[in-house]
Amino acid sequence: MKTLLIASLPVETDEGIFQAHYSEHGLAGLDFPRMKQLRRAANGAVPAAASRWHPITVRAVKAVLAGKSPDEFPPLDVSCGTEFQQRIWEELLHIHTGETRSYGELAKAVRRPRAVRAVGGACGANPIPLLIPCHRVLAASGRIGGFSGGPEWKRRLLKIEGVTVAG
């Protein structure tokens, strides 16, 4: 991550405890639940910006886990990404709950129809899964494709949204 983190805060859900990472510009990362919780990045007081954004993050994450689209997003700091990656992530934000696209369709959407593998790479580099819904991208064959949080998470998220995948 390019920008410096100012706080890492837990997001407690029925699916486990996610970890939200904030930079001075907004939400910069979201980790899937781990066996043991990460320690807080900074000890002492949480910066005002982070504590203002965090409740929004928590609501947004819970909304997605409930199959609904968040009513509000925290500011997203995607500055760690290249221009191409940010373009793809932007495109992911347009995919509504329950909808899916293929890697190839995304490539076409950014006028780079042959950059299909690069789209896969951009999805894999997505720092904020769930809110930037890379789980809604499937292979053109209808198969599941990969997922940074593990394929079982991808399936679970899609199932929550009422999407059934082949295989």
Add this chain to the structure above:
DNA sequence: ATCGTCATATGAA
């Protein structure tokens, strides 16, 4: 249906 192979864009080392 599955498998191997090739084409091709992007990014990291």
Add this chain to the structure above:
DNA sequence: TTCATATGACGAT
């Protein structure tokens, strides 16, 4: 420049 990819298309089984 070389290597690895969360792909896709195609042809051979």
